[in-house]
Amino acid sequence: AQSVTQLGSHVSVSEGALVLLRCNYSSSVPPYLFWYVQYPNQGLQLLLKYTTGATLVKGINGFEAEFKKSETSFHLTKPSAHMSDAAEYFCAVSKASNTGKLIFGQGTTLQVKP
Amino acid sequence: DTAVSQTPKYLVTQMGNDKSIKCEQNLGHDTMYWYKQDSKKFLKIMFSYNNKELIINETVPNRFSPKSPDKAHLNLHINSLELGDSAVYFCASSQDGGGYTQYFGPGTRLTVL
Numbered sequence: 270a271q272s273v274t275q276l277g278s279h280v281s282v283s284e285g286a287l288v289l290l291r292c293n294y295s296s297s298v299p300p301y302l303f304w305y306v307q308y309p310n311q312g313l314q315l316l317l318k319y320t321t322g323a324t325l326v327k328g329i330n331g332f333e334a335e336f337k338k339s340e341t342s343f344h345l346t347k348p349s350a351h352m353s354d355a356a357e358y359f360c361a362v363s364k365a366s367n368t369g370k371l372i373f374g375q376g377t378t379l380q381v382k383p
Numbered sequence: 384d385t386a387v388s389q390t391p392k393y394l395v396t397q398m399g400n401d402k403s404i405k406c407e408q409n410l411g412h413d414t415m416y417w418y419k420q421d422s423k424k425f426l427k428i429m430f431s432y433n434n435k436e437l438i439i440n441e442t443v444p445n446r447f448s449p450k451s452p453d454k455a456h457l458n459l460h461i462n463s464l465e466l467g468d469s470a471v472y473f474c475a476s477s478q479d480g481g482g483y484t485q486y487f488g489p490g491t492r493l494t495v496l
Contacts, residue, residue, distance in 0.1 A: 305487075318484065369483065
């Protein structure tokens, strides 16, 4: 069975500092990997995803993530945090099948301090 | 233009009532989903339809019944509401399953009193 673990339910950084949100997955087959962001009282928005090809994936708002198969990780980074990055971040995995079923991690709340 | 819309945005009701949440997408997608987000913000898939056919049916109480009248709509009907049904329900759509991006609606916050 697939599962996703996000290390740290709450991460706090200063404005301008590096953002690192950790995600590890377990999957018996090559997975598709996603990062979604949820702003307060809104739906989820895709930041980036890995399906095949280049393992370093660039997304919106300056975020990127690297798929490391040997470490079963898909950590999300951003070089310099903005106040507007404060939100809930979800890592998700799905099988390379046609159902599209997403398994989500428990989420990480990112706080950005001025 | 709203890609995935849900109505209502808020729903407050008494235990035992029956209620429906509607979802519409104007993206031309073939697949639609319902997710439940609990009070700890944990997201779990409930159902998925592809071209009006049910393809994912997680272990959800049979008080929950999805209906897809056409590819652009996926409604969720809930009978005999219970306190534990209080959550935010998200509708999403994608071009197909697999690695296609899922686009989420704004959510419906259901509160059962």
